[in-house]
Amino acid sequence: MLIYILKKLAQMVPLLLGITLISFTVIHLAPGEPTDLQTEMNPEASTELKERLRTEYGLDKPLLVQYATWVKRLVQLDFGRSFSQDRRPVWDKITERLPITLLINLLSMGLIIVTAVPLGIAAAVKRDSWFDRITTLLVFIGFAAPSFWLALLLMDWLGVYLGIVPVSGVKSFGYEYLSKVEQVLDVGHHLILPVFISAVGGVAGFSRYMRSNMLEVIRQDYILTARAKGLSERVVIGKHALRNALLPLITILGLAVPGLIGGSVIFESIFAVPGMGKLFYDGVMMRDYPLIMGILVIGAAMTLVGNMLADVGYALADPRIRRR
Amino acid sequence: MKLSSFAMNALKLVSRLIFVLFLALSLNACREHSITAVESDTDIAVAYGDTIIMGTIGDATNLLAPLASDASSSAIIGHVYNGLIRYDKDMHFEGDLAESWDVSADGREITFHLRRGVTWHDGEPFTAADVMFTYRLMIDPKTPTAYADRYKQVELASAPDPYTFKVRYAEPLAPALVSWAMGICPAHLLEGEDITTSPLARNPIGTGPFRFVKWEPGEKIVLERNEDYFGGAPYIKRVVYRIVPDTTTMFLELQSGGLDYMGLTPLQYARQTDSPAFMRRFNKFRYPAFVYTYMGYNLRKPMFQDKRVRQAISYAIDKQEIVDGVLLGLGQPATGPYKPGSWPYNPDVQRYPYAPDKARVLLDAAGWKITGTNKIRQKEGEKLAFTIVTNQGNDQRIKAGEIIQRRLQEVGIEVKLRVIEWASFLKEFIQPGKFDATILGWTIPVDPDGYNIWHSSKTGAQELNFIAYRNPEVDELLEQGRRVIDIELRKPIYYRLQQILAEDVPYTFLYVPDSLPVVARRFHGIEEAPAGIMHNFDKWYVPQSQQKYKR
Numbered sequence: 001m002l003i004y005i006l007k008k009l010a011q012m013v014p015l016l017l018g019i020t021l022i023s024f025t026v027i028h029l030a031p032g033e034p035t036d037l038q039t040e041m042n043p044e045a046s047t048e049l050k051e052r053l054r055t056e057y058g059l060d061k062p063l064l065v066q067y068a069t070w071v072k073r074l075v076q077l078d079f080g081r082s083f084s085q086d087r088r089p090v091w092d093k094i095t096e097r098l099p100i101t102l103l104i105n106l107l108s109m110g111l112i113i114v115t116a117v118p119l120g121i122a123a124a125v126k127r128d129s130w131f132d133r134i135t136t137l138l139v140f141i142g143f144a145a146p147s148f149w150l151a152l153l154l155m156d157w158l159g160v161y162l163g164i165v166p167v168s169g170v171k172s173f174g175y176e177y178l179s180k181v182e183q184v185l186d187v188g189h190h191l192i193l194p195v196f197i198s199a200v201g202g203v204a205g206f207s208r209y210m211r212s213n214m215l216e217v218i219r220q221d222y223i224l225t226a227r228a229k230g231l232s233e234r235v236v237i238g239k240h241a242l243r244n245a246l247l248p249l250i251t252i253l254g255l256a257v258p259g260l261i262g263g264s265v266i267f268e269s270i271f272a273v274p275g276m277g278k279l280f281y282d283g284v285m286m287r288d289y290p291l292i293m294g295i296l297v298i299g300a301a302m303t304l305v306g307n308m309l310a311d312v313g314y315a316l317a318d319p320r321i322r323r324r
Numbered sequence: 325m326k327l328s329s330f331a332m333n334a335l336k337l338v339s340r341l342i343f344v345l346f347l348a349l350s351l352n353a354c355r356e357h358s359i360t361a362v363e364s365d366t367d368i369a370v371a372y373g374d375t376i377i378m379g380t381i382g383d384a385t386n387l388l389a390p391l392a393s394d395a396s397s398s399a400i401i402g403h404v405y406n407g408l409i410r411y412d413k414d415m416h417f418e419g420d421l422a423e424s425w426d427v428s429a430d431g432r433e434i435t436f437h438l439r440r441g442v443t444w445h446d447g448e449p450f451t452a453a454d455v456m457f458t459y460r461l462m463i464d465p466k467t468p469t470a471y472a473d474r475y476k477q478v479e480l481a482s483a484p485d486p487y488t489f490k491v492r493y494a495e496p497l498a499p500a501l502v503s504w505a506m507g508i509c510p511a512h513l514l515e516g517e518d519i520t521t522s523p524l525a526r527n528p529i530g531t532g533p534f535r536f537v538k539w540e541p542g543e544k545i546v547l548e549r550n551e552d553y554f555g556g557a558p559y560i561k562r563v564v565y566r567i568v569p570d571t572t573t574m575f576l577e578l579q580s581g582g583l584d585y586m587g588l589t590p591l592q593y594a595r596q597t598d599s600p601a602f603m604r605r606f607n608k609f610r611y612p613a614f615v616y617t618y619m620g621y622n623l624r625k626p627m628f629q630d631k632r633v634r635q636a637i638s639y640a641i642d643k644q645e646i647v648d649g650v651l652l653g654l655g656q657p658a659t660g661p662y663k664p665g666s667w668p669y670n671p672d673v674q675r676y677p678y679a680p681d682k683a684r685v686l687l688d689a690a691g692w693k694i695t696g697t698n699k700i701r702q703k704e705g706e707k708l709a710f711t712i713v714t715n716q717g718n719d720q721r722i723k724a725g726e727i728i729q730r731r732l733q734e735v736g737i738e739v740k741l742r743v744i745e746w747a748s749f750l751k752e753f754i755q756p757g758k759f760d761a762t763i764l765g766w767t768i769p770v771d772p773d774g775y776n777i778w779h780s781s782k783t784g785a786q787e788l789n790f791i792a793y794r795n796p797e798v799d800e801l802l803e804q805g806r807r808v809i810d811i812e813l814r815k816p817i818y819y820r821l822q823q824i825l826a827e828d829v830p831y832t833f834l835y836v837p838d839s840l841p842v843v844a845r846r847f848h849g850i851e852e853a854p855a856g857i858m859h860n861f862d863k864w865y866v867p868q869s870q871q872k873y874k875r
Binding site: 030031167287 | 383
């Protein structure tokens with residue numbers, strides 16, 4: 001098992017390099033440079049500044065040389081400094097945004113699993129019942145409703161009209177003066193809406209997935225055998241069917257790992273959450289190469305690690321795969 | 325046992341949450357109550373204290389005046405730093421860190437007499453050495469500032485004593501004075517440092533009415549009153565800029581009491597803020613903004629080289645319709661590059677009211693004729709058709725483009741509209757001059773010098789006369805205008821400039837939108853003036869009984 005993991009890890013290095021090379025090239029192919037945006041359309045700006053900035057950022061060198069310098073720094077875990085006007089280390093910019101994005105994504109992931117799994121099972125077991133039809137309808141509404149629209153409606157109703165949840169942001173004004181417990185409650189209070197909204201689409205999709213998995217499993221011969229043995233329906237569904245239906249979950253969770261650090265710009269803008277999505281979007285709009293690359297590298301690494309975790313998790317959970 | 329303790333905890337948590345919800349509800353109720361209270365004279369006496377929470381769309385980037393060029397950073401810098409001079413409410417110069425200044429008879433030398441007893445936020449005294457340092461910083465090639473040009477025109481700068489600063493220019497330069505309104509940086513903290521990595525970029529120390537407290541990136545920036553401010557400590561104790569990237573959310577946040585100030589969109593101003601409940605809690609303001617939107621013609625294209633075509637297009641566009649449709653009437657048609665009512669503005673230039681018949685006559689005269697069953701005008705087998713490009717993210721420009729498209733079609737001109745992401749827009753279309761026409765906007769500078777935008781020497785790649793406008797008389801006027809200091813002598817020069825621009829129509833000037841700020845009603849002392857409402861911000865106050873944030 002250990003050798004298996006190590007082998008997987010070793011394979012990841014060239015893959016990661018390949019990904020970065022391609023992203024680096026693609027980003028530089030996009031028209032416009034960071035220097036354009038800092039000097040352009042400003043009646044006061046001189047063109048000389050632009051040339052100076054280009055030299056300073058190394059943009060006047062060939063692309064491959066730029067890439068080599070970037071990789072050389074990356075190996076020393078240095079992501080470089082942002083090209084935006086604040087010129088802060090990319091690492092600082094990412095790490096100050098990461099916790100809140102992680103928190104929201106983990107909470108919504110938890111909420112999705114906790115609600116979607118039982119929902120899907122119940123819908124499968126009571127297939128074609130009223131319950132199944134109503135959840136199906138709700139799920140499709142959840143799928144179809146644009147989350148920003150739902151968010152604004154809830155903000156207006158719960159936040160402005162009823163005044164029971166904060167409209168936006170993650171902390172109250174005066175947060176510093178609260179005790180530790182109150183601070184946690186305060187953040188929790190602020191996160192009710194964003195977590196709910198970000199979970200809606202996921203619950204819809206995930207419960208469908210769970211339902212079809214379960215239907216698949218229930219049709220299997222071993223379930224028939226279990227029933228024939230005279231086991232109670234509870235045990236048949238809860239033990240024999242569920243465990244098999246949950247297997248694909250591992251893959252989905254593995255694939256969701258890179259999603260944990262990603263945020264949506266629309267979502268974050270609407271809730272005024274200072275997260276990764278907005279950071280990345282602004283970075284792209286500013287052509288802030290070091291920042292874009294920094295986030296992409298982390299995302300790529302997490303995708304690879306997530307895949308590996310899924311592989312390993314599968315091997316652990318499913319004896320058939322282990323033996324192969 | 326384990327389970328039951330978990331259940332207990334869960335119960336506690338739930339009851340906690342319910343408690344929090346109730347608290348929030350009751351707080352809301354209190355707030356409504358205090359606002360409906362009747363105001364008497366003693367209720368509105370000037371008082372110190374309270375916090376104002378301002379909504380802003382974007383985060384600041386850099387809080388060092390020479391390096392910042394975005395609106396959010398500039399707003400903070402305006403509170404924390406002072407220039408030598410500043411604009412008063414009527415957009416005239418007044419002393420700031422300089423008590424007064426003299427301009428020599430030949431207009432080449434400016435002497436600033438600095439205020440005594442001013443201290444930086446860290447307690448160090450402010451002197452001419454700081455001004456000298458800031459000047460050197462601006463001309464240092466290592467400083468990545470966009471504003472070096474005007475400082476480089478200085479021939480000699482000197483500080484004969486700690487409270488006098490002199491600059492001499494090779495030639496008189498009218499816009500020179502404006503450049504001394506930029507924030508002066510502290511020499512004692514920056515001397516010998518690399519400005520690009522200075523901690524002051526995120527932790528500024530200035531001389532201004534508010535001192536910097538903290539910056540939570542993407543969330544908020546907090547400032548606190550400077551008790552030792554030379555202009556007298558501001559009444560409001562604390563200023564918080566909260567970053568809310570979405571204007572709809574910002575508006576909901578304002579209504580829920582989370583914000584005290586924001587700039588409204590025309591839709592919000594016209595349709596969503598007239599309820600008595602809203603008017604009871606907020607004051608709305610409206611005045612022309614310092615920006616204009618225009619449609620510029622690429623004069624390298626043969627089609628636009630005929631003045632009559634440009635004039636015809638101007639006649640065919642109903643500017644009032646654009647103001648009504650795009651701004652819901654909250655703005656005015658523009659007639660030139662200056663703000664109506666400001667001193668360089670010439671009210672008496674050729675106008676282009678909506679007159680499609682005049683447009684048709686002009687186009688016929690220019691040889692673009694409708695023949696046979698064609699709907700589009702032609703000349704020598706070529707169709708009168710062009711593409712308007714504009715940038716993504718500005719809905720007003722896109723809507724204006726759509727209205728123009730329809731109006732021009734009515735007089736037989738085929739127009740396509742293309743919307744392109746900003747960076748590509750500049751790189752692929754504007755800079756190389758590969759466009760027919762473009763809808764863009766300029767901020768209206770207080771000094772009327774439009775050298776960079778209109779002068780024929782500024783038509784190179786990456787320069788701002790990207791429509792390649794060339795008129796020898798305009799060049800001459802622009803050169804004259806910046807060499808004369810006296811406003812009365814400059815006026816006729818810029819009046820004439822506007823006449824030529826109106827006649828030549830290198831741009832069709834479209835509209836000047838209104839600024840639409842809204843402020844919570846508990847703030848008193850706000851004075852609306854040509855400069856807007858922020859000019860006396862340090863004199864805004866909240867009467868004792870209405871103060872909301874006690875800490």
